[in-house]
Each structure stands twice: as structure tokens, then as C-alpha cells.
Amino acid sequence: NIYAAYTGAHMKELEAKQALWRKYGMDDHLLLDREALRKLVDSEAYCGGMLDISGGHMHPLNLVLGEARAFESLGGTIYEMSPVARVDHKRARPTVHTREGEVSARLVVLCGNAYLGEAVPELVSRVMPVSTQMITTAPLGEELADALIPSDMCVEDVRYILDYFRLSADKRMIFGGGTVYGGTDPADVVAKLRPNLEKVFPRLKGVKIDYAWSGNFALSFTRMPQMGRIGANTYFAHGYSGHGVTGSHLFGRTLAEAIDGDQTRFDMFEKLPWYPFPGGRLFRAQYSTIGSWWYSFKDAVGW
Ligand SMILES: Cc1cc2nc3c(=O)[nH]c(=O)nc-3n(C[C@H](O)[C@H](O)[C@H](O)COP(=O)(O)OP(=O)(O)OC[C@H]3O[C@@H](n4cnc5c(N)ncnc54)[C@H](O)[C@@H]3O)c2cc1C
Known part of the structure; x- marks a missing residue:
């Protein structure tokens, strides 16, 4: 995994991160100057970066499909296309209501993340949906793909509104970026991302784009994920702020421990403070957008 820097200020940020992470025993991060980075990612856009030798990349859809299969093989049942509209968590046996019916359970875990919407009013102000595009x-x-990313690593830059990319197994460039606070989809994802892709890799100017999509992640104000309980038997976990592929699995395990009777790690996370976004539900997206302009300006001028 590579963190790519555009400016000297970004390099300083990476140095500080490396030092901080070292303090906590994570000694897997190597700083890269321009030449060292260029050997791993052939882009003139960057002035250096940091290599995380403990990181990696994976196929998230295959992970979901594998986990669904594992869940079903253990006797679980997945009901698709039946969104939960309301949760009555005050009863001893919490009840979830869909349009067609209701289900009572000994225990409910809410993990709808950015898509839960208004179904659970208690959670609405804790996170904000944010869309990002790919x-x-x-x-x-093989030849061009290997020339662009000789290391075959995944890359993210360190700007506030960042690009992130990697190669697929069949040697496509998968390129992500863009942020819409509030979680709406931009009208034209390709038009939004193509200039970013071509800036990083001018050799891909005019390349055919086969797929484009947008999805929502749940941002918390502090960028820390949250877990907790809104009723005696109703747990929740959400707010991985764009880093939930590993985070949601760690939280899943921690919730499972709590449900099994060992609350040690759950209690630690539950106690972490959280703050609503300034501006409330009506104006939080606009406030965050204005804030992101400031940080993008700082990125652009190298502060
Ligand atoms: C384009 C994009 C790129 C990303 N890249 C990365 C990355 O590189 N690395 C990384 O770590 N993270 C990345 N993320 C973030 C990551 O996808 C999320 O953090 C992660 O998926 C969170 O997992 P989750 O299970 O909590 O929520 P989700 O994966 O969003 O799953 C929530 C599920 O709950 C269901 N649901 C919601 N509400 C209801 C309801 N009312 N009733 C029934 N079902 C409901 C949804 O349909 C969905 O299936 C990316 C996100 C996007 C959109």
C-alpha cells in the first residue's frame, strides 16, 4: 500500500504519521523520495510518499460473496430487498419493521452504515453519508499496466479529497476519488474522475472506461468509527469514514465478543466520545463542503 505525496507539506505529514505509528509499535512504514516512489508507481505527479509493507489489496465483492456463503453454511438466512423502515428497540425483544412485516429477535445488530437513512433516528446525527466514485x-x-504500477500495489494520495487506485487481476486501472457530502451521486462519474486519472497517468489520456459507479460510506465527525447500544438488546456499529473494509471486520469481532459476554473491548469503543456535524442534519453537508474547499486549497498551494 502506498501513500503518495504531491507537496513538501504532504511529505512532512507522512513523516509525522510514520513517527506517530512507530510510537504505537507499527514499524511497517518506509518513506520514499521521488525516485523511490517512481519505481513503484510511474507517475510524475508525486514528489514522494510512504510505503506500508504490511498493507495489501483485495477484491471486496468476492469477500462479501464468500462471507455470505459462510454465513449461510452456518445456518444464517439473508433477506434481500426488504429494507428495515423502523426499529422498536425499547422492547425486551427488539422488533424490526419492514414494509411487509416485522421480525422480533433476542438481539439486533444495526450495521446499515451510510444506507440506514432515517430508519433509526437515534443514529442519524452520528454519521453523515458521503458518496465517492470509481x-x-x-x-x-500486461505491458502497459505493469509499466504504470510496476509494484502492483494500491495507491492513495494524501490530499483531503484524494485519488485512490490499483490494478485489477485482468489489468484494468480501477481509479477512485471524488467526494459528495450528503451522499448524492454525481450526474456523470466518468466526467468527474477522468481528469484526475489523466493527471496521474497522462499515458491513459482518452482510455476507454468500461465501468463507473458511485457508493456511499459513513463519515463520522472525528473520523473514528463508532459502536454502541441504543437499547438493552440493540447494538450498532458504523462510521468507518472510508476505511471500513478492515475496520468493519474488527468491529464485527468486537461486537461478537460483547454478545458472547466479554464486553472488554466493546466497552472501550463505546466510551469514545462522538460529536454531531456542525450545521445539523439540514446544513451539515454544506458546512463540510465549505470546510473541504479550505483543505483542498491548502493541498493545492502546498501549505
Ligand atoms: C467507492 C467506495 C470505495 C471505498 N474504498 C474503500 C477502501 O479502499 N478501503 C476501505 O477500507 N474502505 C473503502 N470504502 C468504505 C467501505 O466500503 C465501507 O467502510 C464498508 O463497506 C463499511 O461496511 P459496513 O458493513 O459497515 O457497511 P456497508 O458495506 O455499506 O453495508 C451496509 C449494508 O446494510 C444494508 N442496509 C442499510 N440500511 C438498511 C435497512 N434499513 N434495511 C436493510 N438493510 C439495510 C445495505 O443495503 C448494505 O448492504 C469505500 C467505499 C466506497 C463507496
Whole structure:
């Protein structure tokens, strides 16, 4: 995994991160100057970066499909296309209501993250849905793909509104970025992301884009994920702020421990403070957008 820097200020940020993480025993991060980075990612856009040798990348859809299969093989049942509209968590046996019916359970875990919407009013002000977009090129061929990312690592830059990318197994460039606070989809994802892709890799100018999509993650004000309980038997976990592929699994395990009777780690996370976004539900997206302009300006001028 590579963190790519555009400016000297970004490099300073990475140095500080490396020092901080070292303090907590994470000694897996190497700083890279321009030449060292260039050997791993062939882009002139960056002045250096940091390599995380403990990181990696994976196919998230295959992970979800594998986990669904494992869940079903253990006797679980997945009901798709039946959104929960309301949760009555005050009863001893919490009840979830869908349009067609209701289900009571000994225990409910709410993990709808950015898509839970208004179904659970108690959780609405804790996180804000934010959309981010992705495009995928046509297969580039082994030679070009390997020339662009010789290390085959995944890359994110360290700007406030960042780009993130990697190669797929069939040598497409999967390129993400863009942020819409509030979680709406931009009208034209390709038009939004293509200039970013071409800036990082000018050799991909005009490349055919085969797929484009937008999805929502749940942002918390502090960027710390949250877990807790809104009723004696109703737990929740959410707010991984764009880093939930590993985070949600750690939280899943911690919730399972709590449900099994060992609350030690759950209690630690539950106690962490959280803050609503300034501006409340009506204006939080606008406030965050204005804030992001300031940080993007700082990124652009190298402060
Ligand atoms: C484009 C994009 C790129 C990303 N890239 C990365 C990355 O590189 N690394 C990383 O770590 N993270 C990344 N993330 C973030 C990551 O996807 C999330 O943090 C992670 O998916 C959170 O997992 P989750 O299970 O909490 O929520 P989700 O994966 O969002 O799952 C929530 C589920 O709950 C269901 N649901 C919601 N409400 C209801 C309801 N009322 N009734 C019934 N079902 C409901 C939804 O349909 C969904 O299936 C990215 C996100 C996006 C959108």
C-alpha cells in the first residue's frame, strides 16, 4: 500500500504519521523520495510518499460473496430487498419493521452504515453519508499496466479529497476519488474522475472506461468509527469514514465478543466520545463542503 505525496507539506505529514505509528509499535512504514516512489508507481505527479509493507489489496465483492456463503453454511438466512423502515428497540425483544412485516429477535445488530437513512433516528446525527466514485478502464494489457504500477500495489494520495487506485487481476486501472457530502451521486462519474486519472497517468489520456459507479460510506465527525447500544438488546456499529473494509471486520469481532459476554473491548469503543456535524442534519453537508474547499486549497498551494 502506498501513500503518495504531491507537496513538501504532504511529505512532512507522512513523516509525522510514520513517527506517530512507530510510537504505537507499527514499524511497517518506509518513506520514499521521488525516485523511490517512481519505481513503484510511474507517475510524475508525486514528489514522494510512504510505503506500508504490511498493507495489501483485495477484491471486496468476492469477500462479501464468500462471507455470505459462510454465513449461510452456518445456518444464517439473508433477506434481500426488504429494507428495515423502523426499529422498536425499547422492547425486551427488539422488533424490526419492514414494509411487509416485522421480525422480533433476542438481539439486533444495526450495521446499515451510510444506507440506514432515517430508519433509526437515534443514529442519524452520528454519521453523515458521503458518496465517492470509481471508474474502471478497459483491460490495458500486461505491458502497459505493469509499466504504470510496476509494484502492483494500491495507491492513495494524501490530499483531503484524494485519488485512490490499483490494478485489477485482468489489468484494468480501477481509479477512485471524488467526494459528495450528503451522499448524492454525481450526474456523470466518468466526467468527474477522468481528469484526475489523466493527471496521474497522462499515458491513459482518452482510455476507454468500461465501468463507473458511485457508493456511499459513513463519515463520522472525528473520523473514528463508532459502536454502541441504543437499547438493552440493540447494538450498532458504523462510521468507518472510508476505511471500513478492515475496520468493519474488527468491529464485527468486537461486537461478537460483547454478545458472547466479554464486553472488554466493546466497552472501550463505546466510551469514545462522538460529536454531531456542525450545521445539523439540514446544513451539515454544506458546512463540510465549505470546510473541504479550505483543505483542498491548502493541498493545492502546498501549505
Ligand atoms: C467507492 C467506495 C470505495 C471505498 N474504498 C474503500 C477502501 O479502499 N478501503 C476501505 O477500507 N474502505 C473503502 N470504502 C468504505 C467501505 O466500503 C465501507 O467502510 C464498508 O463497506 C463499511 O461496511 P459496513 O458493513 O459497515 O457497511 P456497508 O458495506 O455499506 O453495508 C451496509 C449494508 O446494510 C444494508 N442496509 C442499510 N440500511 C438498511 C435497512 N434499513 N434495511 C436493510 N438493510 C439495510 C445495505 O443495503 C448494505 O448492504 C469505500 C467505499 C466506497 C463507496
